[in-house]
Amino acid sequence: MSIENNIKFFNDKLRGTRAKLIAVSKTQPIAKLQEAYAAGQRIFGENKVQEMEEKYQQLPKDIEWHMIGHLQTNKVKYITPFVSLIHSVDSLKLLQEINKQGKKVNRQVPCLLQVFIAQEETKFGFDESELLQLIHHFPTELTHVQIKGLMGMASLTHNQSQIRSEFQKLRKLFEQLAAHSLPPAIEMKELSMGMSSDYSIAVEEGSTLVRIGTALFGERNYQKT
Numbered sequence: 001m002s003i004e005n006n007i008k009f010f011n012d013k014l015r016g017t018r019a020k021l022i023a024v025s026k027t028q029p030i031a032k033l034q035e036a037y038a039a040g041q042r043i044f045g046e047n048k049v050q051e052m053e054e055k056y057q058q059l060p061k062d063i064e065w066h067m068i069g070h071l072q073t074n075k076v077k078y079i080t081p082f083v084s085l086i087h088s089v090d091s092l093k094l095l096q097e098i099n100k101q102g103k104k105v106n107r108q109v110p111c112l113l114q115v116f117i118a119q120e121e122t123k124f125g126f127d128e129s130e131l132l133q134l135i136h137h138f139p140t141e142l143t144h145v146q147i148k149g150l151m152g153m154a155s156l157t158h159n160q161s162q163i164r165s166e167f168q169k170l171r172k173l174f175e176q177l178a179a180h181s182l183p184p185a186i187e188m189k190e191l192s193m194g195m196s197s198d199y200s201i202a203v204e205e206g207s208t209l210v211r212i213g214t215a216l217f218g219e220r221n222y223q224k225t
C-alpha cells in the first residue's frame with residue numbers, strides 16, 4: 001500500500017465520525033511527509049522538538065503541526081511560534097512555560113491536557129484528581145494558553161475490552177467537564193485518543209483526533225534519524 005492509499009483508507013474510515021486524522025510522521029523522512037501532503041494530508045504529529053522544527057521549515061506553511069510527545073520545558077520556546085496543538089501537557093510547570101513563551105510571541109498556544117488512563121507505570125499525564133484540581137483552580141495568570149480538551153493513551157495490550165474501558169473512562173471525564181462551566185481559558189472540544197493499533201475502538205468511543213503513524217507510513221526506523 002502506498003502512503004496515498006493509506007491516507008484515503010483512513011479518510012474513508014473516518015468519514016461520518018467526529019475524528020480527524022493526524023499523520024504521525026516522527027522519524028519519517030521529508031519525502032514521506034511530502035507524499036502524504038500531496039495526498040491532501042495537512043495535520044502532522046511529531047514527538048521531538050528539533051525534528052518538528054526542521055520539518056516545519058522545509059514543508060509548506062499550510063500544515064498544522066501537532067506536538068504529541070513528552071515535552072521538556074527548556075524546549076518549549078522552539079515550537080510556540082508555530083505549533084497548532086500541544087497534546088502532551090502533563091504538568092502545571094510545563095503549562096506555565098508554554099504560557100511564558102506564548103506571551104513572548106503574542107500567541108495563545110492551543111493545548112490538550114494529557115490524562116493518565118493506562119495501567120502501565122511509564123505513561124505521562126495527570127491522574128483524574130490532579131486534572132480536576134487544575135481545571136477547577138485554573139491559574140488566572142495563564143493568559144497565553146488555551147486548553148482545547150484532553151489526550152490519553154490506552155495500555156499497550158491486546159485486551160480489547162481493557163483498551164475500550166480506558167477510552168471510555170477518558171471520554172466520561174471529557175463529557176463531565178464539558179457539561180459544567182469552565183474557566184474562560186478552557187474548553188472541551190477535542191478528545192485525542194487512538195493510534196494505529198487501537199484507533200477503531202477510540203473512534204467508537206468518541207475520539208476527535210486519531211494519531212496514526214505506522215499504519216500510514218510503515219514501521220519507523222529509529223536508527224536512521
Ligand SMILES: *Cc1c(COP(=O)(O)O)cnc(C)c1O
Nearest residue numbers: 024047068195196211212213214
Ligand atoms: C508514535 C505515537 C503515535 C503513533 O503510533 P503508531 O502506533 O505508529 O500509530 C501516537 N501517539 C503518540 C503519543 C505517539 O508517540
